[in-house]
Amino acid sequence: MAGRSDLTFTEVVQKYPELPRLVILKTDVQRRGVHYTASALSALDPDVHSITGTHIFGTRDGKIDARPESLLLRDGTSIITTPTPLDQHPYVVDLLDGRPFLLDDGKPLEEVDYWPRPDFYAKTTASGVPMKNIVSSRPQRLNIFPYRYCTFWNNGKGCAFCDIVCQMKKGKNELGIPPRLEAAEVAEVVGEALKEPGRFSAVFLTSGSITAGVQPFDDEVDYYIEILHEVGKHFTTPKYPSQLIATAFTKAQLERLYHKTGLMSYTADIEVLDEGLFNRYCPGKAEWIGYREWKRRLVDAVEIFGRGRVSTAIVAGIELAKPHGFTSEDEALAHVLDEAEELADKGVSTVFIVWSPRPDTTLGDQKNASLEYYVRLAAGLHGLREKYRLPIAFDDYRHCGNHPDTDLSRLLPF
């Protein structure tokens, strides 16, 4: 594959029969985005379905409107959708015989379900805030976004693909979402959410980086400890299924996090597996921690959380962004998988999300990678987990749903 593959969805499915069509479809929908027709939106029922609102990141069309939060495929996995303008040729969600379907160029491909609404979305906290503005939900996961600002932006060094601050302002102005949550209020909502039988299998926490503290990021660590401690009061066991996506912390900080809370897994997103591109696209992370130190801290985390409990994510596709990225998808793939293997060998899983170029970001006017690239990347990262026997249950289709590579890992027997 020289330069960039131009294979269509159907051609990729035919070329890789060993990979499930549904995972390839999900990947392509994430890659190209979706457009909901008026008819599809008419089937959206706020009493039954989860509706967009509390995303920590924005959409490709830059709007915060009432749309399905995301979609479920019939294999139980999710497509975390990014509403995308029609002129960018997204997949279309429309109704067929009264049921939502994914279509491409008018051709029905798959029936989908809108994410179901959890019971607690209808309630308010003791202080009168709608609970859905404090904690949000995926089909099996409770999402806590406690702090919607990232202090890397203080000196303009936010990540080049990220719109967290812009989205925070929109969320605050248009939806009344508090930028910083109170631990007790988070715990109140979690307690209410747990009343729904079978609905949730994990607590998930992420926020922007907070550089402040005696040691850099101590305040961020303390804040997570406070929240996880409060949330933990609802459980009978000292540890509960949970994932934190946070800054790469020092070993001392990680030990505090692990020993003082019920946290069971840890993720620190390196965003791109190439030192030069990391320095360019993640200048705040580079300034405060650095690429090699980020990796060292991930490996340190394995000592504390254990193999199969630590991961890092990449925003796949930015390694090909012009003019500084790789010019060939083959070359990019080989490089990314090489670096991911170094981490896998030390017990750290790499997962990817499909890069959605968003309008309020530095790289917002670029295109993401080809479908074939993403499919090969998914197979490659899954293959590394198989080779190094790295479980990824804490970040799989049930607990996240945003990683085509961990969808493939559903077939792993460990």
Next chain:
Amino acid sequence: MDTLRGQEVRTLLAAPGTVGVIAAADAGGTPRLSVSRHLELLDDGRLVHLELFESSETSRNLLRALWFDRQVAVILHGANGHSLELQGKPVKAHISGPVFRHYYEAIRIRLGDVGLAAVWLIEPEAIRDDSLQTRRQTEKELFPFHLHLDQLAKKEGHRHA
């Protein structure tokens, strides 16, 4: 599945002592079997199987069948000897929403402190009566060369009569 066959399946599933076993191929093509803790036939003809464990071989093999459009088989065997084999394809796994919740609550009432990984829907494509009586009859009528001659031979009393 026609109405009569559907009723036959429902009756068998409702009978005390009926055991349901699911067979699905693993990555190497080897058939793997497991007892289903709950099977049910829906009005639309789909079979519901409750898979309690995400980590089970059956869970992976049902997913493999759904992903790669392969068949699985379910055998129902009643205490009265009535057996039915259904072949079909897994078409959907509910992991959230009202259907999931309904079965999650139901299975916990029935089995106590258990979890539920997914509510699998299997679309039957063929059904076969595997009861001893039926199979014996079929063998006699359609495969006479498979019989042992002593089964056809006159008994002592008959020979001397």
